[in-house]
Amino acid sequence: MDIYNNEVKSDVIFHDYKCKEALYHLKRKGLPYSFDLNIYRGCSHNCQYCYARKSHKYLNSKDFENEIFVKKNIGEVLEKELKGGRTGGKFINIGGVCDSYQPAEKRFKLMPDILKILIKYKQPVIISTKYDLILRDIELIDQLAHHAWVNIAVTITSDNDKISSKVEPGTSLPGARWNILQEFSKTKASTGFHFFPILPFLSDDKTSMEKMPTLTGRQRRKHPEGWAKNRHKMKGDIEMNNLGKFLVNAKRNTYAAQKGKVPSSRKYSKDLAFEENGYYYLDSYFGEKDFSGEEIVYFKELPIWSMNYYGKMIKENIPEGFIETLREALQKVSEDKPFRGPEEYIRGKYKYRCTNEGNIDFFHGTESIFYENEELYRLYFHGGCIK
Numbered sequence: 063m064d065i066y067n068n069e070v071k072s073d074v075i076f077h078d079y080k081c082k083e084a085l086y087h088l089k090r091k092g093l094p095y096s097f098d099l100n101i102y103r104g105c106s107h108n109c110q111y112c113y114a115r116k117s118h119k120y121l122n123s124k125d126f127e128n129e130i131f132v133k134k135n136i137g138e139v140l141e142k143e144l145k146g147g148r149t150g151g152k153f154i155n156i157g158g159v160c161d162s163y164q165p166a167e168k169r170f171k172l173m174p175d176i177l178k179i180l181i182k183y184k185q186p187v188i189i190s191t192k193y194d195l196i197l198r199d200i201e202l203i204d205q206l207a208h209h210a211w212v213n214i215a216v217t218i219t220s221d222n223d224k225i226s227s228k229v230e231p232g233t234s235l236p237g238a239r240w241n242i243l244q245e246f247s248k249t250k251a252s253t254g255f256h257f258f259p260i261l262p263f264l265s266d267d268k269t270s271m272e273k274m275p276t277l278t279g280r281q282r283r284k285h286p287e288g289w290a291k292n293r294h295k296m297k298g299d300i301e302m303n304n305l306g307k308f309l310v311n312a313k314r315n316t317y318a319a320q321k322g323k324v325p326s327s328r329k330y331s332k333d334l335a336f337e338e339n340g341y342y343y344l345d346s347y348f349g350e351k352d353f354s355g356e357e358i359v360y361f362k363e364l365p366i367w368s369m370n371y372y373g374k375m376i377k378e379n380i381p382e383g384f385i386e387t388l389r390e391a392l393q394k395v396s397e398d399k400p401f402r403g404p405e406e407y408i409r410g411k412y413k414y415r416c417t418n419e420g421n422i423d424f425f426h427g428t429e430s431i432f433y434e435n436e437e438l439y440r441l442y443f444h445g446g447c448i449k
């Protein structure tokens with residue numbers, strides 16, 4: 063059977079739906095994405111536990127699984143929104159209240175155009191599905207994953223075909239869903255597995271609860287390279303594309319600008335933080351005249367980079383303008399060496415100097431401040447990416 067070209071079941075009615083907005087901005091905090099994108103309204107997978115069903119009442123329809131509204135103009139609208147910078151690089155979740163790869167997609171083929179637009183704007187996404195039609199677009203998704211972070215999330219509620227086909231009659235059987243994960247583990251996209259909802263008396267027995275995580279582990283063992291690559295892929299992309307830029311913004315907007323103060327994370331520590339596009343920077347240090355600290359960057363709550371430092375005043379009497387010289391020099395941090403300030407910065411009789419070796423991945427260096435050529439202060443630093 064050619065699942066990519068099969069016609070959809072005949073009792074499904076399709077309506078054209080002109081959308082005014084493609085992206086829905088989520089107000090809820092704590093989600094790994096900020097926007098929802100749904101190319102259809104309604105979903106013929108007909109999962110018995112579907113939470114999205116009630117959204118159909120806004121369309122004056124009670125038939126969520128048999129009356130599908132098709133947003134044929136969504137590509138055009140999405141392109142305008144991305145061109146205008148609406149997401150600011152924040153994640154889009156595709157498939158919040160419908161499966162974008164439900165059978166209707168065999169006929170309307172909206173996703174390939176959506177993916178081409180996402181590639182054009184290097185837009186990070188999470189695509190959730192229960193249907194192996196997604197494999198039709200594997201090459202486009204892989205292409206997108208070469209430009210932006212992509213996660214393919216597959217929900218598997220039970221490994222039992224009978225249970226699955228009763229509870230989620232329109233979806234692919236569990237074996238085919240495992241296969242989606244296997245196939246995507248060979249691409250540059252990362253993969254995720256959702257074991258929910260847990261169905262009382264159907265999938266909450268001890269055997270299922272123990273078996274599902276084991277099956278996930280088996281997928282990993284079958285494709286160790288893919289899974290390992292996915293686990294570290296994110297870090298590779300970050301190093302290459304965005305980490306340098308983010309560090310420059312983080313450093314210019316914390317100590318160097320006297321901004322970003324947050325509550326202390328450790329006893330007596332002084333903490334400064336900055337957040338942008340899924341990255342979180344924390345600079346936590348102890349002491350004042352002589353001090354020691356650590357800067358750490360998280361991406362999507364995973365620690366990916368850190369730098370440790372120790373600084374000391376060498377002389378007792380410090381002329382006015384020392385702190386101003388240090389902060390001004392730190393404002394000049396560069397993207398290719400986002401550690402401290404520039405090689406040299408002169409401010410009146412003050413001279414700031416920074417020497418270092420290595421790159422963002424693995425580095426060490428020394429920073430000094432001189433007054434009339436006499437060294438007043440020195441700081442040692444080192445750090446790199448965390449794997």
Ligand code: SF4
Nearest residue numbers: 105108109112159160
């Ligand atoms: S796939 Fe999601 S949206 Fe579609 S019927 Fe199932 S739960 Fe509802």
